[in-house]
Structures are given as C-alpha cells and as structure tokens.
Amino acid sequence: MPKLIECPRDAMQGLHDYIPAELKAEYINLLLKVGFDTIDFGSFVSPKAVPQLRDTSEVLDMLDLNSSASKLLAIVANVRGAEEAARHEQISYLGFPFSISETFQQRNTNSSIEQSLATVTELLNLCDRTNKKAVIYLSMAFGNPYGDEWNNEIAEHWTHELVKAGAQIISLADTTGVSSPEKINYLFPHLQQQFPGIELGVHLHSTPELSLEKLEAAWNSGCRRFDSALRGYGGCPMATDSLTGNIATEGLISFLERQKEPLNLNMEKWQEALRFSPRIFN
Template identity: 65%
Template sequence: MSQNKFKLVECPRDAMQGLHDFVPTELKSGYLNLLLQVGFDTLDFGSFVSPKAIPQMADTAEVLAKLDLSNTKTKLLAIVANLRGVEAAIKHQEINYLGFPFSISETFQQRNTNSSIAQSLSTVEEMLSLCIKNNKEAVVYLSMGFGNPYGDEWNYEIVEQWADVLVSKGVKILSLADTVGVSTPEKIENILPRLISRFTHAEIGIHLHSTPDERFEKIEAAYRSGVKRIDSALKGFGGCPMAADDLTGNIATEDVIGFLNAKGEQLNLNMDKWNEAMVLSEKIFG
C-alpha cells in the first residue's frame, strides 16, 4: 500500500489522448518523467490500443523506454481495450497495472472497444488470468458508471450488480468512471458508499469527468463518500475522444491537491516538480 491514505492517480494518457496534433515522443516522455518525480501513487501513462482508434498513443512503447524509473515510487498503469492490447502490455516489466474500460452501457462498450459487454467480460477474465501469470494487477473502470447519453438503462442497482460480477471474477481494483460528466454530488454520495461498504476486499476508486465549475462539489462528494483512490489530470485536460464534449474534461489534479491539503491530509508530494510539470504542460496542451 502507499504510505499515504490517498492514492492519487495522475492521468496524462487521458489528458493527451484526444489531442489533434501528435505530441512528439521526447516531449511526452519528458513530461511523464517530471510527473514521476511528484510522488503520485500511480501514473496512467499510456495505452496499448489500435493506433487507428487513438493515434496519439501509437508511441506508448517508445515513451515507456524513455521513462526514468530509478528514483520514483510511482507505479505505471497502461490502458488496454482488448486481448491484443493485454498481450502487448504484459511484455513490459515496468508496467504495474493494466486498466480496462468496462462499460455498463452496451452502446458505449461497442463504441469504445468494438465489443459487447458479454465479450468484454470474457476479455476481463482473460486479462485477470494473464495479470496473475505476469505479476501485474488489473484495474477495471466501470465506465458510464453514472449514466449515459444513449438511453441505455442505468440505475444504482445495475452499477452494484456489475461491480459484484467483476469483484467475484477476481477484480481487486474497481474505479467508477464518469465518462461524459453526468455525475452529480447526489449520485456520487449514493453509489460510492454502497460499493465501499459492500466490497471491503476491493479498492474502490473514482474517475470523474466534469466541467470546471462543477469540479469542487464532485471532489467534495467523493471525499465525503470515503473514497481513497482518485483519478485526475493536471489542469483538468482531456476527456474521452469516443464521447467527445469540449467542456467536459478530467478533474484537475491541482483542485484535488488543494482540496485534500485544506482538509489536512498528508500527500507527501514534491510540489517543485509539480510546478515544473505545470510549466511544461503548456508545450503539450498550449
């Protein structure tokens, strides 16, 4: 476990993946190397997915080769969307976590991973087995976890039911993901405590997308719900290119840090390196 009560997961992959212009490999790795020195629990650094689907992540293996892991405790997480991605990612010893977006909206699962929920469940089972054999840990995102824009059925029971299925298959880290920014403080405070109290042997996290003006109320609701694993991205960049909305980005990491500091939580972050990363981010995100 991390020495901190909170596991902060910084998500530059999510921030960059929808950018129109390709970010040079050197610049990506330079940015990630700064973030590795800040002291986050985990860095969601890249993805092994089809370069046709997400061109920005085509150089993930090259970026990985340029990362300096010699003096960081931060663990690396890569996103995969199918078995080919799983097989590519597990070859890399440096990667600790494989993340899979498991949508509880059938429409979005098809759009995002080109497979049905049923097929995705079998991918998760295969991934869990390969993770065990290769000393990796699986992180499954319950994507569209707060509702969806497609009219697919959603309620708290459906969320809980899928969480139950995944945990019973052996998933130990489950992150409730708001892919399109439809979460509200009320929804967060309704569903998170249920999952945390029911699945005591699993780590329940949250990956929120939000418009800037709603960020703080969502962070506060997650904190009140007792969540200890929070995904965010520097300056709130990014979002999901498969569910695009220019206003809805990630929760900004600096907002999470500021909120938790104000609550007196010990985060043990190197803020000098963080400020350097903030400056360098201008070159990537403009």
C-alpha cells in the first residue's frame, strides 16, 4: 500500500501572515483523522529563518494523537534543533534537508554539504538513542536554479554517502520544480536498484499542470512513498522568490484511486479538512 505523507508544515511555512497556533492545531488535528501514514507538521529551526513555525512546540501540545494512527514528522536544520525535537515523545520522525546544491545548502541550513553530512551522522546517532527515525531529503535531487553542477552521478554519489552514514529513509526532493518525467524515470529506479534496502520516496514540487506526469513517472518507477499537501499549497521560502507549490494531495489520491490502490483514508474527514483549509490559506 502506498505511504502518504501529508505536509501542512511545508504548506504553511512560507506564508507571511502569522497563523495562530490554535488554528494550526485545529487544522492538523483534522488531518490526523484522515488516515495518512505521516503528518509533516512543524519544524524546529530558527524563528528568524521560518517565523511562521516558531510555535511548533505549542502546536504539538494541542494535537490529539489518541484517535490517530498517523505518525508525526518534524523538520530540523541542525543538531540543536534535532535535540529539541527529539525531546518530544509524540514525534516519530526527524526530517533533515540535505541539499546536493552547495548554494541551497548554505541558503537553507547555513552550512556546506560536507558539514551537513556530519550533521546527518549526528542526527542518525541521536535518533538511535531516542527511538526516533530520520528522514533525509535529498534536496535539489533533480537539479537546481543556481547554476550549481548537477547530474545523476552527483545525486548517486551523495545518496551513497547518506546510506554509508546509516540513512534508511531517503526522499528525493524537487524543491523548485525542476524535475521532469525523464529525470524521475532514470534516477528513482536507478537509486532503488543501487540501494535496495533503503526506503526511497519523493517530495515533488510542481506547477499544477505538470503534477500528474511527474506522479505517473514516480509511480511507474516503483515509488510508493509520496509527500504532498492539501490543494498543493506551499513551497520552500529559502528556495526561490516565486514559490513552486507542492503536489496536491487530492490529485495524488485521485491518481492512486485510478491505480486501484487501497488507501484506507477517511474521506469524510478529508473533505472536512478541505473545507477548513481557507481559514489557514487565505
């Protein structure tokens, strides 16, 4: 069965106007009732970097996990943030954006690729000690808008380094929407063949008109782990000035239903979340 990761954190993080913690929690509590495998709900990063998510701990305290099988994922950008996130028993996954674009790694985490690899090693050790799992996002996996060198061999090299460090879940992230079906069709199955013991997924960004062909390419390449966001909201505020949105969850659901895949989602709660979403995303 496909593993669906709903990403309200990614959807909200770039919004300029502050969303009260109570409203965030009400929205995420609805999503928790839908039946997604994981909710990417918040981040433990500098409030100066992502002011919208400065209240992640406060939101976490208001989440009702008693009636949900969904697990929580929080993004971290350094060891300090990882240690803070790991103190929260409710969080199952710590996500780290590991960019294979030097420009974006500096822009996003204020560290080099090599320094970030050392951070990944510390993060993995921390997860082992605190009974968490790490999700490493291979950011800019399909190219970048900065002119940094990119090719499939570079993506493969850094995936190998992450696996060697101990990463077990890696998500190929197309942060600025530069992927194409051709790139996905080559890179995803190639990495899956090279690293068969790794759980490999995709975190794709796209304009709406190109979303379906990217989803089809990932699915036909063997991907069964998908990140998405309701209505395709969001994007990374550190990536570009004009954000490219997430893959819309409703489009992903429709696509998987056409593949006759059992999703076991509570569609009534999903519709409720859809109706609620304009209160978050004006």
